[in-house]
Amino acid sequence: MNKAVEQGNPQNTELSFSDEEVKRWTPSRRDFLRILGAGASVAAFSPLTAFANNGGPGAGSLRSQLVQDERFWESVNRMFILNPNKTFMNIGTAGSMPKLTLDLFDEENRERAKESLSGYSNLLTQRTRVAPGFGVDPDELAFSANTSSGMCHAILGLDWKAGDVVVTTNHEHPGGDTPLAIAVARYGIEVSRIALPVGNNQTAETYADLFTQRISQLRASGKRVRAMMWSSPTYKTGTMLPLVELMNVAKANELISICDGAHLPGMMALNYANLGMDFMSGAGHKWQCGPGSTGILVIRNKIRASNPLPLPKWFPIHTSSFPTAAQSGVRTATSTFDVGSVVTSCGSLHTPMFNALVKACDIWDEIGRKKIETYDLTLSAYLKERITERWGVTRLYSPKDDPRLVSALTSFNPFHNPADVLDSAKSTAFVTRMLNDYPKGFVIRNVNVPVIGSERDHYVIRISTHLWHSVSDVDRLVDAMWDLSKKMA
Structure with a gap:
């Protein structure tokens, strides 16, 4: 237990983690290096900087490493009362209070x-x-x-x-x-x-x-x-x-x-x-x-x-x-x-x-801010690699290979016809259908992006990956978006 937390709020500070789960936590910096395969020469400010100009590992490597901590993040997921009939991937607009916070x-x-x-x-x-x-x-x-x-x-x-x-x-x-x-x-x-x-x-x-x-x-x-x-x-x-x-x-x-x-x-x-x-x-x-x-x-x-x-x-x-x-x-x-x-x-x-x-x-x-950052960014890296596999890297509006530029937000053009990214109504329809047409519908959003050389804004899809998501959530999302992009072609 974090002593500062313990002293700051002596009542109701225990999280819903078993002793076994807590024992499985590893120092987040080492987690990040293990997940992304970095060497020892990492800049002091951020472990992300080790990957500048070198690119990252492929989706398979990211996936295999992410699932090693799956039980821990499942326990974190149980801290929330999220509607199980939806998959919430628009944290960039609104999050969800944990049960202890709600109480x-x-x-x-x-x-x-x-x-x-x-x-x-x-x-x-x-x-x-x-x-x-x-x-x-x-x-x-x-x-x-x-x-x-x-x-x-x-x-x-x-x-x-x-x-x-x-x-x-x-x-x-x-x-x-x-x-x-x-x-x-x-x-x-x-x-x-x-x-x-x-x-x-x-x-x-x-x-x-x-x-x-x-x-x-x-x-x-x-x-x-x-x-x-x-x-x-x-x-x-x-x-x-x-x-x-x-x-x-x-x-x-x-x-x-x-x-x-x-x-x-x-x-x-x-x-x-x-x-x-x-x-x-x-x-x-x-x-x-x-x-x-x-x-x-x-x-x-x-x-x-x-x-x-x-x-x-x-x-x-x-x-x-x-x-x-x-x-x-x-x-x-x-x-x-x-x-x-x-x-x-x-x-x-x-x-x-x-x-x-x-x-x-x-x-x-108490969980560890660096541990959460590591997980969020690694899920995002996995999502970007899956998008690259299906649509190609040119569809990304978010950078993926310079770790100094990455966040847990991912924006891309999902349309079979790339020019459809100029169609605001079609982009909005994509968001609506991702929620309504698929099991455990996906809550995502679109956003307009000014693009150098384009007279009109591009209307891209934006996805947030956070601590209550899993690798399987990302896999289901990518499969659904790929299916919908073909249906809307």
Whole structure:
């Protein structure tokens, strides 16, 4: 049992794992190397980097390794009350709370009603429990309403000046694009968008070069570039815009760094203090499987070696706490004030909701965030290899061979006639029929993708692989999609 979890919530912390199952757990880093067959020379930041430019193993090897841990993940699956008549593979839109989280949510809502409780709090105790799982201190972690809320906090709290330029991409979510548009209208900033490539023929260096070149071009023309904003991963293709490489670009150019990390909490095991980004806004209700209307917002509040740049001037925009130290917008290297508290505090909070999010985070910490990341990404790698076998690698809109770019989201063109990817109605029909025409119908989604060289968006299918899925789920999905693609030809 994780001692931090045990001490943080002494009641009802036991998960539904037998002693035998727990004994079968192996260190997640070793798991990943075993599953993907890496050598010993793995970069310290992420085991994924060992595979840069080398490609990965085939579907058969991935499958044989995944099934070795099948009993453990079956036990994890039993933690959820998912409808057994459906196969839920759209976690990128919405997750599902585990039973223990649901129980706590229900109990606390009833207690709140019974005792007519208020929620005036900065949730320091809860933030203290959650922060270590994200590699930051409690003052650097805030609870927000969702990713979009966190992006508004990040972008609209900065002291923009007319003419400031934000370099971003054409694959951003409205959660980030909307506060940018507000800043354009209100402060007169400018937005410069980089057209992103799609598919497997790209590397992490591709993105670093794209941002570097755009920043250089803008500055050469006299523009005042102030910030970078990007999504990791993008919600359209699941491409993990490379955090380390883009942070190197931001630091080299002395820019504010803003990451739409909607899909990061619960999918990826990242240390945000080591990454050094100024803002990361993630969802609590997606891969982290907390309640709706919850989010994780990380705000850099200390100067560390990972990012020696001064903390950007920033003001809270949605709060009932405005300490004197915050009123200049300036933060010192030694954390002038608890920025996480200022963001979290906003009137009477619905504390059962955030306590349920904390419970979900406890469960992830107990299983092991790296172990979950390993499983999610390996299932995704297996899915991409199966798609490549049936449709060919050119059908992928998500990269698979540079591990710095992979996530547990997979987007591809499933149509027998490749040109049908331009047909929005046909793409929507594909999603509907995958749910209705097959046993244990598949809940997936489609998404529009701007593609370089195409006058029209492509409407691709997007699939999420998470901790309640199995190899057989992926096999059934691929067989069903192949069958449907022939029927819709």
